[in-house]
Amino acid sequence: MDLAALRIFKAVAEYGGVNKAAEKLHRVPSNVTTRVRQLEESLGTRLFVRQNRRLALSQEGRLLLIYADRLLRLSSEAESALRNGKPGGTLRIGALESTSAAKLPPVLSRYHHLYPDVQIELVTGTSCALVSQVHKQNIEAAFVADPFNADHLVTQPVFLEELVLISPKSFGRVRSPKDIGRRTVIGFATGCSYRRRLEAWLATANVLPDRVMEFQSYHAIVACVAAGSGIAVVPRSVIEMTRAARQVIVNLLPAGIARARTHLVWRVEHHSVALVALRELLKTAKRTRAATTAT
Numbered sequence: 495m496d497l498a499a500l501r502i503f504k505a506v507a508e509y510g511g512v513n514k515a516a517e518k519l520h521r522v523p524s525n526v527t528t529r530v531r532q533l534e535e536s537l538g539t540r541l542f543v544r545q546n547r548r549l550a551l552s553q554e555g556r557l558l559l560i561y562a563d564r565l566l567r568l569s570s571e572a573e574s575a576l577r578n579g580k581p582g583g584t585l586r587i588g589a590l591e592s593t594s595a596a597k598l599p600p601v602l603s604r605y606h607h608l609y610p611d612v613q614i615e616l617v618t619g620t621s622c623a624l625v626s627q628v629h630k631q632n633i634e635a636a637f638v639a640d641p642f643n644a645d646h647l648v649t650q651p652v653f654l655e656e657l658v659l660i661s662p663k664s665f666g667r668v669r670s671p672k673d674i675g676r677r678t679v680i681g682f683a684t685g686c687s688y689r690r691r692l693e694a695w696l697a698t699a700n701v702l703p704d705r706v707m708e709f710q711s712y713h714a715i716v717a718c719v720a721a722g723s724g725i726a727v728v729p730r731s732v733i734e735m736t737r738a739a740r741q742v743i744v745n746l747l748p749a750g751i752a753r754a755r756t757h758l759v760w761r762v763e764h765h766s767v768a769l770v771a772l773r774e775l776l777k778t779a780k781r782t783r784a785a786t787t788a789t
Contacts, residue, residue, distance in 0.1 A: 495533065497569055500562040502529045503541065507559050510548040560631065571767055581768040582611035588624040588636035589616060591682075591712060593756055596731035597653050598637070605775055612768045622685030628759060634769050635760035639687040646762055652776045653756040656730045657688060660742040662722040668745040671699035678724030679703040680715050688754065692727040695751045716742065729754070 505515035506526065516523040534541050541555035551559060563586075570583035589598060594616060602614060617624075617633060624636035625643060637652065661668050668674060674696065681689040696703070707724060709715050712732045719726050720741040727747070733739050746752065758776060760769060 495536065495565075497566065499529050499533045500566055502526055503533055503555075504559065504562050504566065506530060506542065506549060507551055507555065510550070512549070564631065580611060581609045581771045583768060584613045584615060585766070585768040585772065586615040586617070586633045587772075588627055588633045588638075589618055590621065590624075590637060590639060590756070591618045592655070592729045592732050593637045593639075593653065594618050595712075596729065596735050597756070601775065601779060604779075605772060608775070609768070609771055612771075620682050620685035621687040625759065628761060631761070631764075634764060634766055635758055635772075637756055637758055639754050639756050641687055641690060642757075642759075644759065647759045648762055649757040649759050650773060650776065651755050652758050652780065655754040655756060657691065657727050657747055657752045657754050658730050658733065659692070659725060659727050659745040659747055660716065660719050660733070660738075661725045661745060662719055663741075663743055664722050665725070665743070667743055668725065671696045671701040674701055674703070674725055676702065676704045678705045678707055680707045680709065680718050680724045680726040682710070682715075683708045688727050688729070691751050691754065695747065712736065727751075 502515065502519060502521075505519055506512060509515045509518060512523045512526045512530075516526045519526065530541065537554075537558070539554045540552050541558060542549040543552050544550070563584075567584045567586075571581065573582070598616075602616075605612070605614070617627070619627070621638035621642045624633070624638050625647070627633045628636050628647065639655065659668055661674075665677070666673075679689075679692065679696075681692070703724075705724075707718065709718065712728055713736065715726050715728065716733075716736060716738045718724065720738070730744075733742075733744060758773065
């Protein structure tokens with residue numbers, strides 16, 4: 495395999511056909527077709543199957559695409575590092591939705607200013623899902639919250655979140671799990687670390703909700719609580735950012751539940767110049783916040 499063949503393979507996979515890939519790569523379609531066939535012959539397997547006039551990746555093709563992304567990213571990063579000593583290429587990271595919305599914008603803006611040659615790709619998900627993506631090498635690193643499985647991962651604490659419990663105005667203030675009773679819990683899918691904290695808190699009083707409603711965004715979660723559908727645990731930063739405090743009752747939680755640490759995690763064996771630069775930027779930002787708080 496050579497990098498040119500991998501670039502052609504990746505383009506065909508992304509655009510779903512030879513003609514569009516050839517147009518983007520400024521090649522003739524026959525050349526793209528030939529290079530893909532040569533790659534398939536050298537690997538001894540089919541990389542594409544035809545589906546509704548489009549070329550779709552085979553199972554082996556999907557596996558190769560993971561490695562192709564990594565190889566091309568490393569090639570770009572190496573070239574950039576050797577030319578000017580600065581990070582380059584693509585940095586693919588994951589983050590909780592609350593982190594990506596409330597915490598990361600100033601960090602990523604600063605990073606882009608310092609390292610304009612790095613293209614950042616950000617995906618969101620629950621802590622459990624993001625840790626799995628890191629292990630599968632689909633992303634280089636992820637911002638996840640306690641608790642999570644840290645086996646074979648390096649962790650760097652970066653942010654401290656305060657979690658609050660929000661309830662409908664018609665429900666009243668919540669001071670203990672028993673105040674919730676068997677009302678519906680609203681949250682992200684199983685694997686959300688904040689939801690696990692809520693469930694653990696309810697379990698201390700043997701409170702088991704009748705139902706759990708799952709959504710994919712905090713906007714939807716807050717809206718459902720405001721409509722009286724149930725209760726939820728969310729970061730205070732989300733409430734402040736969405737200006738939803740007037741729509742719901744914001745209840746304090748015990749310190750052990752409310753204090754949630756966000757970590758940047760990556761595989762033990764993984765090394766990337768672009769990721770190292772992000773880690774150093776986060777350390778600098780953390781020191782700055784600590785100094786500001788102290789004064």
